[in-house]
Amino acid sequence: MIRYALKCANGHRFESWFQSGAAFDTLQASGMLACAVCGEARVEKDLMAPHVSAESAPQAPCARDDTPVRAEERPLSTPANPAEQALQRVRAFIETHSENVGQDFARRAREMHAGAAEARPIHGQAKPEEARQLAEEGVPIAPLPFDPDIKSN
Template identity: 55%
Template sequence: MIQYALKCAEGHTFDSWFQSASAYDKLQSAGHVACVVCGSTTVEKALMAPRVSHGDVDAPRSRPLTETPRHPAEQALAALKEHVEKNSDYVGGNFAQEARKMHLGEAPERSIWGEAKVEEAKALVEDGIPIAPLPFTPTRKSN
């Protein structure tokens, strides 16, 4: 895993983790790296200082979304995550199937969230089933 400091065309800065440097390059060239504040896909790597561990427990480190957010964008994401987790059912990898069942009237309508493969999500959109990506991972999968 690699963490990059990123900056969008609007000047918003944020960091994100990627499987590898080549994974970042692939996602960025496909337009899948977006600003967490404004959604712009015009994003580039920002200058960042290397992290070198000195064994200092008070050294600054990356904060997961579960810690108290400092930036207004982090606060908004934390509030959205809390709202979604409290007011909808987590269906995990069955998201596409559950959304389709509700759309067809085979299951009662309710708010759900989970994971779907890109092909599954595209098929839902093409079939007129309203879905939206969420800008966070489930608490159950967070480290």
């Protein structure tokens, strides 16, 4: 495994791990890489320095103003970029304003859509086939950009 410092055409800096240097080259040539912040497909290797001392602290991605932020200055539970911050706010809103019905999501969503149960905000898990059937039946559903069962720090 190899870790590269990367930079997108919009100037966002981030890091990613690859199986090898050749794997990075293959993914880049096929257009399969994207910026971790904005999704830009034009990504290239950024200036990197080797890790030479066990005492030197690793650096987190640069702040929005390109000022390096040392990892020990930012708790791991703090989102590293605006996209992570927005996702954290979305997750907090959904978890605060809806009920997690777990694996019972498909049944409950279908009952509310049919009028057999009171309509209210819910979230949970559905198998891909269940989600497809709900969509075909016209039940308004949307995938969440996070797994509600996994606790964030």
